[in-house]
Amino acid sequence: MTLPIAGLCLAGLALGPLAAAQPATTEFPVDHHTITRTISYGEMSRFLATVNERGPLTVTVEGTTVKGRSLYLVHAARGGNPAFRILFYAQQHGDEVSGKDALLYLIRDIAERPERLPADVDLWIMPMMNPDGAEAGTRRNGAGADLNRDHIVQDQPETQALYRVVRRVRPHLAVDCHEFGRDSEERHARGWIAYPDITMDGVNNPLFDPEVIAAAQRWVDESAAVEKAAGHPFMRYTVGGMPPEEEQRHSAPDIDGGLNGVGMYGGLSFIIEAAAMGGPHPPADDLARRVDAYLALFWRFVDGDGHRAEDLAAVERARSRPLPAFIPTNYLWVNPGMTVTRFPVVEAATGRVLEIPTANMMTTMAVKSAMPAPLAYAIAPRAAAAFKPVLKRQAIPYEELAAPRRVTAEACTLLRVEDEWDDVYSRYGGRQIVRRETPTVRELEPGTLWVPLEGEAAVRAALVLEPAAMYGVYQYPLFHALTAPGRSLPVLRVVGPAAR
Ligand SMILES: [Zn+2]
Numbered sequence: 001m002t003l004p005i006a007g008l009c010l011a012g013l014a015l016g017p018l019a020a021a022q023p024a025t026t027e028f029p030v031d032h033h034t035i036t037r038t039i040s041y042g043e044m045s046r047f048l049a050t051v052n053e054r055g056p057l058t059v060t061v062e063g064t065t066v067k068g069r070s071l072y073l074v075h076a077a078r079g080g081n082p083a084f085r086i087l088f089y090a091q092q093h094g095d096e097v098s099g100k101d102a103l104l105y106l107i108r109d110i111a112e113r114p115e116r117l118p119a120d121v122d123l124w125i126m127p128m129m130n131p132d133g134a135e136a137g138t139r140r141n142g143a144g145a146d147l148n149r150d151h152i153v154q155d156q157p158e159t160q161a162l163y164r165v166v167r168r169v170r171p172h173l174a175v176d177c178h179e180f181g182r183d184s185e186e187r188h189a190r191g192w193i194a195y196p197d198i199t200m201d202g203v204n205n206p207l208f209d210p211e212v213i214a215a216a217q218r219w220v221d222e223s224a225a226v227e228k229a230a231g232h233p234f235m236r237y238t239v240g241g242m243p244p245e246e247e248q249r250h251s252a253p254d255i256d257g258g259l260n261g262v263g264m265y266g267g268l269s270f271i272i273e274a275a276a277m278g279g280p281h282p283p284a285d286d287l288a289r290r291v292d293a294y295l296a297l298f299w300r301f302v303d304g305d306g307h308r309a310e311d312l313a314a315v316e317r318a319r320s321r322p323l324p325a326f327i328p329t330n331y332l333w334v335n336p337g338m339t340v341t342r343f344p345v346v347e348a349a350t351g352r353v354l355e356i357p358t359a360n361m362m363t364t365m366a367v368k369s370a371m372p373a374p375l376a377y378a379i380a381p382r383a384a385a386a387f388k389p390v391l392k393r394q395a396i397p398y399e400e401l402a403a404p405r406r407v408t409a410e411a412c413t414l415l416r417v418e419d420e421w422d423d424v425y426s427r428y429g430g431r432q433i434v435r436r437e438t439p440t441v442r443e444l445e446p447g448t449l450w451v452p453l454e455g456e457a458a459v460r461a462a463l464v465l466e467p468a469a470m471y472g473v474y475q476y477p478l479f480h481a482l483t484a485p486g487r488s489l490p491v492l493r494v495v496g497p498a499a500r
């Protein structure tokens with residue numbers, strides 16, 4: 001399970017000016033600029049044992065993977081009552097490594113110079129979310145699941161561990177760390193590599209508080225200057241085909257990934273994607289470049305951007321905001337007004353930056369349909385066993401009815417789940433096509449789970465349970481099995497009392 005640490009002793013490495021004051025770590029190079037291979041699970045475990053209870057650091061195990069590896073949680077706070085809570089988590093995809101490596105350098109730096117951690121920051125770090133995938137070099141975890149599609153039902157021990165931390169800590173700011181291929185086949189075919197060393201996007205689900213979305217976007221926009229100062233090309237995260245013919249868009253607004261899944265808890269939430277060179281022989285400095293680019297952003301989040309009080313206030317307001325009158329059920333990236341964007345790519349042969357004019361860079365999140373928010377959701381007794389763990393994992397309060405209750409409610413019928421790539425909506429499979437029925441008076445049976453749409457959990461309840469949403473629980477096998485052709489979904493939209 002653990003790897004030998006051959007070749008990683010400190011001898012012969014160029015030590016930085018602080019090296020003399022630093023205790024030796026035999027697990028990875030002292031200077032992150034010289035790192036040429038990722039830090040393994042075994043090396044990380046040994047390193048974390050050396051920093052536990054050093055200075056402001058505490059290391060605990062938050063969970064265990066299906067293959068028995070530990071999910072580590074590192075806490076750093078300088079005492080008192082730090083007001084601003086930050087959560088960094090990395091390597092949900094086991095083959096996307098540099099966020100983890102950078103977080104271990106961040107932890108190392110805090111162990112050695114605790115004064116670098118601002119006194120008002122309560123910092124929580126899960127450096128390796130998917131140790132089984134990391135050791136196997138795979139995107140998926142040891143059970144074959146894509147953890148970054150598991151944020152609604154949290155079926156896997158890794159996502160369950162993450163959300164235990166989220167429920168306890170309630171971070172004001174959270175960052176999910178990934179990588180993408182800088183020299184993908186598509187780019188290679190055109191003689192290009194991706195322009196940025198690192199990219200980033202913020203919360204964008206349209207049910208989230210607009211102030212929080214705007215505050216997150218300010219962090220994204222201002223990161224360009226931070227990375228420029230560190231010597232790294234930066235652009236806002238985009239995904240999609242090649243310009244100018246094919247569409248590019250920003251990160252997915254759906255809640256089955258970490259960005260908006262953790263974002264359901266009301267804080268600022270980000271995804272970072274570093275650009276990794278593929279191929280058999282990536283340049284020696286490729287990993288070091290990503291780690292350096294990551295560290296610039298991590299320290300920026302920790303040190304603050306001068307808007308901390310504003311961000312705190314926005315998050316607190318968002319968490320006490322009543323649920324909006326409408327719940328978006330279909331939303332997608334569009335380019336209103338057909339704005340032409342100059343999309344940068346690097347010409348592989350020359351290293352020159354080319355700016356490709358394109359009208360297919362989607363600029364804006366648009367809502368295409370929205371339903372009036374119901375008063376509550378009612379989950380049928382036949383589905384209670386499947387939904388209860390999800391409600392608990394998402395910290396959504398509910399009442400199990402002991403006696404019948406008469407209400408006016410709307411049923412929804414699942415027509416189909418589309419498993420293919422969806423070109424129109426630019427998303428992978430799992431889109432659920434649902435018909436909303438006319439409201440009728442019904443008697444809810446005892447054993448029904450009653451979920452009121454009130455309080456801090458209302459946004460999560462609406463996003464997780466709304467049966468008319470295009471992406472929700474019915475894309476998952478356990479929940480899909482609760483549906484039958486022509487039969488109502490097991491969640492009713494309660495729109496009024498029995499007498500109307
Ligand atoms: Zn990823």
